Amino acid sequence: MFEAIRRRLLVVFEGRGCPQSDELVDETLRRFVRRLPAMLDTFKGDPIPYLLVTAHHLHLEYIEKQFVPLPPNLSEELPAADDGEGAELLDQCLEGCLGKLGPEDRLLALDYYREEKRAKIDFRKELARRLGITTNALRIKVHHLRNALRGCLDDCLRLGPSEME
8 A cells, every 4th residue: 555655646746747756755755654643543534635735735845945036137147139149159058068968868958849839749759759768757857958958058158168178
């Protein structure tokens, strides 16, 4: 029964797109076990609804912790969209950062954003199938790639492409 409950909670967190689903499931179960002695006399029935509510609240906490407010001077840090020099710098940095990825990761990062609307959904399902992973695992993999690229781009835009080589 424990494994069935754990799997169900895992499905809930993965369905909400949490890359740290296992940790959130463990924390949900820890909180339930911690509260169990106080509830033992009055609690009757199936624990699943209680666990799902606990998981929901934990997910809200997780989202709140992931939120990072943008700096107030953000517009000063990035080149203007119509600035030809800024766009060229961004292109150089993006090419350099993509070049640092392995060939499979580079292709995945480029392919993932290739289509639009319904074609995008279908393409991503097909891409996940070709890679032998679930669509959620694909999203997580791309999320990690995007974070790596974002860090590289931030460094490159701050230091310049010549300093990144």
